[in-house]
Amino acid sequence: MQAVQFSEHGDRDVIEYGEFPDPEPGRDEVLVDVKAGALNHLDVWTRKGLPGVDLEMPHIPGSDGAGVVLETGEDVTRFEEGDHVAVSAGVSCGVCEFCRDGEESLCVRYSIIGEHQRGVHSERTVVPEDNLVPVPDHVDWEIAGSASLVFQTAWRMLLHRGGLEPGEKVLVLGASGGVGHAAVQIADHAGAEVYATASTDEKLAYAEDCGAEHVINYEAEDFAAEIREHTGRRGVDMVVDHVGAATWRDSLKSLAKGGRVVTCGATTGGNPETDINRIFWNQLSVIGSTMATPGEVDDVLELVWDGTFEPRIREVLPMSEAARAHELLENREGFGKVVVRPDSEL
Numbered sequence: 001m002q003a004v005q006f007s008e009h010g011d012r013d014v015i016e017y018g019e020f021p022d023p024e025p026g027r028d029e030v031l032v033d034v035k036a037g038a039l040n041h042l043d044v045w046t047r048k049g050l051p052g053v054d055l056e057m058p059h060i061p062g063s064d065g066a067g068v069v070l071e072t073g074e075d076v077t078r079f080e081e082g083d084h085v086a087v088s089a090g091v092s093c094g095v096c097e098f099c100r101d102g103e104e105s106l107c108v109r110y111s112i113i114g115e116h117q118r119g120v121h122s123e124r125t126v127v128p129e130d131n132l133v134p135v136p137d138h139v140d141w142e143i144a145g146s147a148s149l150v151f152q153t154a155w156r157m158l159l160h161r162g163g164l165e166p167g168e169k170v171l172v173l174g175a176s177g178g179v180g181h182a183a184v185q186i187a188d189h190a191g192a193e194v195y196a197t198a199s200t201d202e203k204l205a206y207a208e209d210c211g212a213e214h215v216i217n218y219e220a221e222d223f224a225a226e227i228r229e230h231t232g233r234r235g236v237d238m239v240v241d242h243v244g245a246a247t248w249r250d251s252l253k254s255l256a257k258g259g260r261v262v263t264c265g266a267t268t269g270g271n272p273e274t275d276i277n278r279i280f281w282n283q284l285s286v287i288g289s290t291m292a293t294p295g296e297v298d299d300v301l302e303l304v305w306d307g308t309f310e311p312r313i314r315e316v317l318p319m320s321e322a323a324r325a326h327e328l329l330e331n332r333e334g335f336g337k338v339v340v341r342p343d344s345e346l
Contacts (some may be wrong), residue, residue: 001019001020001021001022001023001122001123001124002017002018002019002020002122002123002319002320002342002343002344003017003018003019003020003060003121003122003123003319004016004017004060004061004062004121004122004319004322004340005017005018005020005058005059005060005061006047006057006058006059006061007057007058007059008057009047009048009049010047010048011048012047012323012326012327012330013323014047015047015322015323015326017319017320017322017343020058020060020122022124023124023125023126024126025071025072025073025076025126026073026126027073027074027075027076028073028075028076028128028129028130029072029073029076029126029127029128029129030069030071030072030073030076030079030085030126030127030128030129030132031069031070031071031072031124031125031126032065032067032068032069032070032085032087032120032124032125032126032127032132033067033068033069033070033123033124034065034066034067034120034121034122034123034124034125034145034342035066035067035068035141035144035145035341035342035345036065036066036067036141036142036144036145036146036316036339036340036341036345037062037064037065037066037120037121037145037146037319037339037340037341038064038065038145038146038149038178038311038337038338038339038340039062039064039325039326039328039329039337039338039339039340040063040064040149040150040178040329041177041178041265041267041329042063042112042114042115042149043061043062043063043114043119043326043329044326044329044330046059046061046114046115047061047326050115053115053116055116056117056118059118059119060114060118060119060120060121060122060125061114061119061121061322062113062114062119062120062121062122062340063087063089063112063113063114063115063119063120063149064086064087064089064114064120064145064146064147064148064149065086065087065119065120065121065125065145066084066085066086066087066135066141066144066145067084067085067125067141067145068082068083068084068085069081069082069083069084069085070124072129073129075129076129077129078129078132078134079129079132079134083134084134084135084136084137084139084144085127085132085133085134085135086132086133086135086144086145086147086148086301087113087120087125087127087131087132087133087148088131088132088133088148088152088294088297089112089113089114089115089131089148089149089291090104090105090110090111090112090113090131090152090290090291090292091110091111091112091113091116091117091128091131092104092105092107092109092110093107093108093109094130096108096109102293102295103293104293104294105156105290105291105292105293110290110291112291113127113131121319121322121340122319122342123342123344130294133148133297133298133301135305136305139304139305141341142311142313142316142339142341143304143310143311143313145339146178146311146313146337146339147301147304147309147311148297148301149178149291150178150179150181150182150311150337151182151186151300151301151304151309151311152291152292152296152297152300152301153179153182153264153289153290153291153292154179154182154183154186154240154264154300155182155186155292155296155299155300156289156291156292156293156296157179157183157240157262157263157264157287157289158170158183158186158187158190158238158240158262159186159190160289160292160296161262161287161288161289162238162240162260162262162287162289164187164190164192164238165190165191165192166190166191166192167191167192167193168192168193168236168237168238169192169193169195169231169235169236169237169238169256170187170192170193170194170195170236170237170238170239170240171195171196171197171223171227171236171238171239171240171251171254172184172187172194172195172196172197172207172212172240173197173218173223173239173240173241173242173243173247173251174197174198174242174243174267175196175197175198175203175204175206175207175210175212175215176198176199176203176206176207176332176334176335176336177242177267177332178311178336178337179240179242179264179265180196180198180207180240180242181206181207181210181311181312181335181336182309182311183240184196184207184210184211184212185210185211185309185310186300186309187211187240188210188211188212189211189303189308189309192238193213193214194211194212194213194214195212195213195214195215195216195227195230195236196208196210196212196214196215196216197215197216197217197218197223198215198217198218198335199217199218199219199332200217200219201217202335203335204216204217206312206335206336207335210312214230222250223247223250223254224250224251224253224254227253227254228253228254231256234256235253235254235255235256235257235259236254236255236256236259237255237256237259237260238255238259238260238261238262239251239252239254239255239259239260239261239262240261240262240263241261241262241263242263242264242265242266242267243266243267243268244263244265244266244267244268244269244270244272245266245268245269245270245271245272245273246268246269246272247268248272248273248274249272249273249274249275252274252275252278252279252284253275253278255282255284256282257282257283258282258283258284259282259284259285260284260285260286260287261284261285261286261287262287262288262289263286263287263288263289264288264289264290311336311337312335312336312337313336313337313338313339314328314333314334314335314336314337314338315328315334315338315339316339316340316341317338317339317340317341318340318341318342318343318346319340319341319342319343320343321340322340325338325340
């Protein structure tokens with residue numbers, strides 16, 4: 001089969017699209033004919049190399065994907081040949097104290113398909129049964145292949161970890177990205193008053209279309225100052241910050257007393273300067289969140305499948321142009337998700 005792959009960490013020139021051995025499903029695994037997948041910033045970091053993550057090379061990236069079941073292992077009971085499925089990339093052990101409490105994303109052996117183990121950006125892939133979600137036949141492959149990671153992440157982050165309530169004010173940073181544009185839609189659906197930042201007027205218009213009531217061009221304006229002005233110096237109840245070092249101090253400045261910042265990533269760096277005095281004096285909460293539980297995944301993807309939420313697609317490329325897909329993410333070109341499809345599907 002053909003697969004996106006790299007044999008060493010580095011710049012985009014390490015990415016290849018070529019022959020890779022055909023996978024075979026184990027007892028609890030499913031062989032999937034991949035129709036579409038999508039990139040996340042995680043793919044960029046994995047390609048460059050993450051501290052403490054020692055990959056088997058060559059590595060196939062990709063945490064998002066969808067396709068048709070070709071074959072099932074003998075212990076698989078939830079799927080059969082011909083089913084439409086999407087990948088949910090979080091892998092948990094099922095037996096630790098957190099898994100037994102229904103908090104699989106806190107698993108002590110938690111890993112992510114595409115990051116810690118081979119991903120799904122290939123013509124065919126093998127995925128554990130527990131990491132597949134049924135997809136209704138009417139859902140387009142681009143939608144099915146691009147929704148799971150960002151929508152589950154934003155859903156858990158806002159609702160379950162952040163405890164978002166109707167009527168609260170929420171600031172979503174980087175609203176043009178995958179998690180950002182999902183967070184805007186979820187916050188709006190939950191009844192929040194949504195503020196969003198992006199770097200161009202075109203991206204801000206997309207954010208408004210996703211449900212943002214107030215938009216700020218962070219390239220032209222100090223977003224923390226704008227938030228204070230728009231809220232009568234009160235601030236917002238929640239900031240969704242997956243940007244990291246470049247925005248952290250201003251995220252804290254944007255919060256009302258007793259507010260909380262929720263984070264699931266740090267695309268500009270994970271060791272920001274912070275203001276501890278502001279945190280304790282204003283009694284702020286800093287809340288981390290990673291992926292979601294299987295039940296949370298089911299809940300949010302049902303709302304994608306029925307059209308309540310919509311992954312916005314900035315570009316669809318053949319997998320042989322995966323390097324260009326990485327470039328789109330790194331250069332922050334466009335709004336929403338970058339989708340790749342096997343060349344044989346185009």
